Amino acid sequence: MIKRQYSGNERRARNYIWNAAGRYDFEPSFLAFSPDGSPDMYYNLVIGLAYKWLDMEVIQECIKGYSASRSAEEFDDLFWLGLENCVYEKEIGERPVLEKLRREKAEAWFKSAADMSRQQMEMQSMTVYEQQMIRWSKVLGRFCHAGGRSLALAGRLLFSGSLDAEGAVGEMTGILLDFFRTDISRLKEGGERKGILFALSLPGLPWKAPRQRLFLRTGDGRGDLDTNVRLGHTMNRRVRLPSGPDMDFVRAAFGEPSLPEREMTALEEDCCRDLHAACRLHVTDGVKKEQGREAFGELSGILKRAADQEKVNRRFVSDNALLIHESIRELSARLDLLFAEYFRRMPERGRSGSLIPEKAYRLKVFRDPSVFYREGTLTERNVEVTLLLDASMSRMNVQEIIASEAYIMAESLEKIHIPVRVLTFRTIRGITVLERLRNTKEKSSGRIFRFFSGGWNRDGLAFRALGSLLEAERGEKEQLLIVLTDACPNDDMPALMDPSGRALKEYEGVTAVSDTEKAVHDLRKAGIRTAAVFFGSVSHLENVQQIYGKEYVRIRKLNRIADAAQDLIRMTLQEMTLQI
Amino acid sequence: MAELTELLEKEGVDKELLAGAAEFRKAYLADPDFADRIPEVSALYYGKTVWEEAVAVLLSGRNLLLAGPKATGKNLLCENLAALFGRPVWNVSFHIGTDAAGLIGTDTFDGEKVSFRKGPVYMSAEKGGFCILDEINMARNESLAVLHAALDHRRIIDVPGYDLIRVDRAARFIATMNYGYAGTRDLNEALSSRFAIITMPQITEENMLRLLQRNFPDISERIAGQFVKLFGELARKAEKSEISDRAVDMRGMLDALDLIRQGLSSGQALELTIVSKTFDRYEQTLIRDCIGSRIPADLDRSLVFTG
Numbered sequence: 004m005i006k007r008q009y010s011g012n013e014r015r016a017r018n019y020i021w022n023a024a025g026r027y028d029f030e031p032s033f034l035a036f037s038p039d040g041s042p043d044m045y046y047n048l049v050i051g052l053a054y055k056w057l058d059m060e061v062i063q064e065c066i067k068g069y070s071a072s073r074s075a076e077e078f079d080d081l082f083w084l085g086l087e088n089c090v091y092e093k094e095i096g097e098r099p100v101l102e103k104l105r106r107e108k109a110e111a112w113f114k115s116a117a118d119m120s121r122q123q124m125e126m127q128s129m130t131v132y133e134q135q136m137i138r139w140s141k142v143l144g145r146f147c148h149a150g151g152r153s154l155a156l157a158g159r160l161l162f163s164g165s166l167d168a169e170g171a172v173g174e175m176t177g178i179l180l181d182f183f184r185t186d187i188s189r190l191k192e193g194g195e196r197k198g199i200l201f202a203l204s205l206p207g208l209p210w211k212a213p214r215q216r217l218f219l220r221t222g223d224g225r226g227d228l229d230t231n232v233r234l235g236h237t238m239n240r241r242v243r244l245p246s247g248p249d250m251d252f253v254r255a256a257f258g259e260p261s262l263p264e265r266e267m268t269a270l271e272e273d274c275c276r277d278l279h280a281a282c283r284l285h286v287t288d289g290v291k292k293e294q295g296r297e298a299f300g301e302l303s304g305i306l307k308r309a310a311d312q313e314k315v316n317r318r319f320v321s322d323n324a325l326l327i328h329e330s331i332r333e334l335s336a337r338l339d340l341l342f343a344e345y346f347r348r349m350p351e352r353g354r355s356g357s358l359i360p361e362k363a364y365r366l367k368v369f370r371d372p373s374v375f376y377r378e379g380t381l382t383e384r385n386v387e388v389t390l391l392l393d394a395s396m397s398r399m400n401v402q403e404i405i406a407s408e409a410y411i412m413a414e415s416l417e418k419i420h421i422p423v424r425v426l427t428f429r430t431i432r433g434i435t436v437l438e439r440l441r442n443t444k445e446k447s448s449g450r451i452f453r454f455f456s457g458g459w460n461r462d463g464l465a466f467r468a469l470g471s472l473l474e475a476e477r478g479e480k481e482q483l484l485i486v487l488t489d490a491c492p493n494d495d496m497p498a499l500m501d502p503s504g505r506a507l508k509e510y511e512g513v514t515a516v517s518d519t520e521k522a523v524h525d526l527r528k529a530g531i532r533t534a535a536v537f538f539g540s541v542s543h544l545e546n547v548q549q550i551y552g553k554e555y556v557r558i559r560k561l562n563r564i565a566d567a568a569q570d571l572i573r574m575t576l577q578e579m580t581l582q583i
Numbered sequence: 584m585a586e587l588t589e590l591l592e593k594e595g596v597d598k599e600l601l602a603g604a605a606e607f608r609k610a611y612l613a614d615p616d617f618a619d620r621i622p623e624v625s626a627l628y629y630g631k632t633v634w635e636e637a638v639a640v641l642l643s644g645r646n647l648l649l650a651g652p653k654a655t656g657k658n659l660l661c662e663n664l665a666a667l668f669g670r671p672v673w674n675v676s677f678h679i680g681t682d683a684a685g686l687i688g689t690d691t692f693d694g695e696k697v698s699f700r701k702g703p704v705y706m707s708a709e710k711g712g713f714c715i716l717d718e719i720n721m722a723r724n725e726s727l728a729v730l731h732a733a734l735d736h737r738r739i740i741d742v743p744g745y746d747l748i749r750v751d752r753a754a755r756f757i758a759t760m761n762y763g764y765a766g767t768r769d770l771n772e773a774l775s776s777r778f779a780i781i782t783m784p785q786i787t788e789e790n791m792l793r794l795l796q797r798n799f800p801d802i803s804e805r806i807a808g809q810f811v812k813l814f815g816e817l818a819r820k821a822e823k824s825e826i827s828d829r830a831v832d833m834r835g836m837l838d839a840l841d842l843i844r845q846g847l848s849s850g851q852a853l854e855l856t857i858v859s860k861t862f863d864r865y866e867q868t869l870i871r872d873c874i875g876s877r878i879p880a881d882l883d884r885s886l887v888f889t890g
Contacts, residue, residue: 014869021823022820022876344679
């Protein structure tokens with residue numbers, strides 16, 4: 004639901020550009036920011052206008068052409084200075100405000116230049132600095148002292164408004180040749196900058212400063228961030244039952260069990276059989292603060308990773324606070340409408356509406372006019388949602404996104420008074436851990452930020468355990484379970500194919516998928532409507548169909564989880580209404 | 584009325600259709616008790632084709648569904664049509680809780696006996712009015728089933744326990760439907776098939792310019808042009824879901840110009856009438872950015888109104 008995976012400032016910059024270009028069907032290759040990180044209004048407009056008036060493919064081809072040069076960044080800045088004049092002249096008639104914005108830009112440049120430290124000055128490209136000074140002086144009508152060569156270059160950089168992209172590229176090529184002895188046609192294309200997009204060198208920012216502050220990649224150019232991590236099995240092992248120390252380890256890493264020992268034992272007896280006979284279960288509400296103890300080795304590593312990831316999750320949410328807030332507002336409105344659509348309003352008595360025959364006597368006898376049923380304001384929403392998140396290592400690269408999406412879901416449902424619980428599952432040292440990050444009675448969803456990934460995923464066992472837990476807690480409400488999954492169950496504890504434990508199979512592939520399919524079937528039989536949000540490799544698409552049937556939604560970007568969940572809720576509600 | 588007909592003639596609306604509407608007015612005189620329900624023309628909907636289509640549909644005895652995004656003039660056209668045909672108007676704003684009782688009527692106790700209180704659909708059917716079903720897609724489809732018989736060839740409303748009423752020959756139902764933002768839904772086929780549907784186009788730049796000039800005859804043409812462009816840019820931004828459609832507000836644009844005339848700067852005026860339409864701070868920033876790239880914040884009335 005976070006509409007796009009970039010920060011508020013980036014989205015603002017893009018909006019300036021799209022707005023000026025008059026179209027929204029492209030990802031801008033350039034974004035401009037001021038040194039304080041806020042979008043630079045004027046330059047973003049210039050970029051947008053370049054998209055409006057010029058063929059950007061031609062421009063980008065030229066930029067690619069000199070990208071192998073050591074002065075490529077300097078050339079970028081000069082090229083944009085040229086383009087600025089060109090698109091300004093083209094647009095000014097249609098957008099008179101540009102004149103004012105250009106002057107403001109010029110004033111801001113001088114102010115910024117005056118504040119520049121000596122160190123910053125030293126890092127600045129003097130050619131670019133001088134050319135900017137000449138340009139902005141001209142805009143403000145000020146006199147600017149500069150050498151003859153610089154003035155000549157400045158003159159050449161005043162690209163005319165009558166140029167098209169080819170014309171602008173021709174000018175730039177000429178400038179590079181005449182002033183920098185650089186012949187684009189002889190330069191080898193620089194591969195290392197491919198896919199990385201450039202913003203502009205702005206006043207006050209050291210020219211050679213780390214480009215992360217200036218350079219941005221496209222919304223899609225996040226490399227392999229969304230790629231799943233796959234764990235490999237070690238071969239030729241024998242089954243090793245989880246020991247006491249293993250359980251101690253899991254307790255220390257994930258928290259004490261939240262069920263009394265007797266119930267835990269019953270749960271294990273109920274679920275840890277057949278393929279899972281060698282496994283154990285652990286249900287927890289997470290590590291309590293006071294539980295902190297000295298940790299060494301692997302345990303200390305896990306605790307540190309969990310703590311670090313919690314910080315990352317929280318930072319991610321605070322960096323995107325406005326977007327997340329907006330997403331919650333939007334999703335809760337949509338869900339509210341959805342539930343209102345499928346659940347009847349409860350009738351209440353009033354002075355008008357449809358007459359209740361058996362109460363009609365009250366009119367005559369008591370002069371009580373409240374003998375009508377009218378549609379009330381309260382809607383009966385007899386449903387509970389459980390969100391189950393796969394917390395295995397495969398989710399390593401997308402932890403903060405999963406956490407924030409789960410948070411959006413939980414908060415949106417809470418807002419419209421639908422009880423929601425959030426759990427994660429993973430398997431570590433043969434013990435499948437179900438961690439409850441939010442209970443239905445909790446008002447805050449803050450614990451969701453404790454989400455971190457690590458371990459394997461033994462989906463079949465986790466689902467069985469969850470089924471038993473929900474069965475015990477459910478009460479009268481309809482249960483809706485949404486699983487975020489990559490449909491690739493995978494555990495290093497083998498599957499026991501016979502009770503003796505001699506016949507073993509790896510818990511992966513067909514074995515694991517069939518087991519999970521059966522677990523989902525059992526959940527549904529117990530009245531828990533189970534649906535999946537599938538985020539994973541296309542090679543597992545068959546798995547998801549086998550396990551969940553039609554009740555799944557495939558997403559290609561993780562920031563679509565909440566949207567997908569909404570679709571699933573709609574699907575399930577439709578089905579429920581048909582059955583009523 | 585003569586004034587409206589004249590204006591439409593100037594707009595180039597087909598004269599025969601306008602003559603048809605005039606005949607309709609003569610043939611079906613409105614009940615004088617409800618004369619105050621016939622709307623006045625406060626503003627004119629611009630768009631020759633839409634006018635012609637709508638008038639033709641209503642003259643043929645059919646009901647009309649105006650579908651389109653916000654600020655395409657749906658409600659304005661409804662009012663204008665009622666004025667042209669000289670019909671009293673009953674307006675129903677639909678929401679998710681709208682039920683049959685809210686449309687047709689409810690039982691109530693008047694101190695003496697249980698009686699039936701007529702709803703807006705009943706009233707317009709009985710009195711030959713235009714019933715405007717505003718944002719009809721906001722209601723649950725099943726609660727609209729009661730309208731089916733009134734909207735199709737049967738033209739009847741059966742009120743259980745009371746009468747079977749026939750829809751007056753002059754009565755028409757004009758529904759509006761917004762789409763494209765969170766919280767809107769499709770209309771089911773049973774209902775949509777009972778309307779002739781006009782997809783309302785976004786107002787053209789030319790028509791919006793004329794609208795501004797009609798409301799503010801002394802506005803500088805250059806500035807008016809920038810307001811028109813700004814409106815288009817906001818509409819495009821909403822269409823691409825970068826902002827909600829709250830800021831795409833024609834009334835807000837006119838109000839902003841009015842406030843500038845009163846003495847506010849352009850920045851202040853647009854802040855009050857456009858930016859503040861949304862309560863989301865981030866969205867406000869995007870709207871402000873959009874305005875800033877078109878209209879300087881310090882325009883005052885001497886610059887905007889030159890007449």
